[in-house]
């Protein structure tokens with residue numbers, strides 16, 4: 470864990486308020502706080518002397534409670550991430566590093582670093598993006614500074630003060646609420662305590678309320694900030710952040726902005742989704758927002774692998790399949806595990822009448838998305854509800870197609886309960902989600918414990934294969950590549 474200690478926090482019950490004036494027997498502000506922007510200015514003053522803040526460095530630890538990325542959907546346990554930021558507001562410089570952990574030994578470490586007019590992002594341990602450098606322009610740099618600093622309410626309020634969206638103000642007892650009406654129709658409420666402290670923001674979307682709760686305000690060198698932040702979605706905790714170190718007006722460390730020489734900007738390839746026949750009747754869809762999906766032309770219908778991200782993404786996959794093989798029904802979709810990025814497009818397949826092949830643990834989780842009545846999903850299935858069809862398996866399942874038999878296997882792992890993959894023995898082809906991911910540029914790094922378990926499983930089951938297509942990353946994995954990754958010494962856990 471990257472803990473920076475040694476900074477002492479002075480706890481105060483509530484911050485000192487801005488200039489007060491006696492009037493009608495009680496203390497009143499000199500400025501009227503009935504008007505939204507006047508109120509925001511007062512709240513910004515109550516937040517302390519942020520005008521004096523030229524640079525800020527702060528570190529947070531996040532407990533990630535998102536059940537859709539956990540090992541167990543029914544009994545999720547938090548995973549812990551770290552984030553460290555250095556910002557120079559005057560010279561427009563930012564360094565932002567995150568370490569996030571997922572079940573089964575996945576550790577992703579990313580750095581975002583920029584100054585003046587350009588910003589870069591790279592993968593420190595190269596296990597996800599390899600040596601690919603992502604470049605952003607001045608606008609991306611400014612947005613990154615804005616979003617990262619908005620972690621501290623003062624900067625959030627500053628952005629609110631500068632917004633051209635319309636605002637309204639209401640009182641709920643002693644609490645003041647400012648509502649922002651965004652152009653996309655969303656509304657966001659900002660809740661303030663009687664001490665003008667931001668205690669909560671609430672983003673209101675159809676069927677979905679995302680709240681951010683600020684608490685444990687502390688004072689440090691004339692500024693106030695909340696040590697703890699919690700995000701809930703429809704009341705369910707998604708994450709908890711805690712500021713574990715913070716300092717202001719220390720010189721910005723320019724050396725950390727240097728991009729290690731081994732990282733390169735990729736040659737611009739087409740980002741359009743396309744289907745190509747990689748073996749007879751076996752099609753690979755590439756560029757599904759950086760993902761790979763396979764479909765197999767079986768005798769009695771088409772089999773698809775995974776339903777990524779959203780109904781919209783799955784709609785475009787379904788359209789491409791019908792375009793490629795007109796008139797053929799999409800009979801099956803296989804889901805490797807319940808994680809949202811692999812399954813949240815499932816509603817489009819249910820509407821299509823496709824049968825879901827998966828394990829009971831995966832089915833139990835995705836039933837929540839399929840049967841959702843909150844109104845947050847606005848798609849074909851919400852307009853025209855249809856029952857979901859499942860074919861569940863516990864260990865092993867075979868689709869005995871004459872030309873292209875398909876085998877499904879569950880693999881024990883620490884990544885997700887009920888994880889499975891599929892194998893085409895005639896083609897010697899494996900398709901898998903999150904059992905092994907290689908970056909697009911083919912950079913091989915030490916295998917995770919999930920990949921090591923998968924490798925042992927393939928050997929134990931004597932599965933002979935020539936090509937492996939991962940849902941993420943490179944889709945031409947060879948047995949030699951997997952062997953190399955497994956032979957490498959695992960990275961020390963952080």
Ligand SMILES: [Zn+2]
Pocket residue numbers: 806808884885902903
């Ligand atoms: Zn996953």
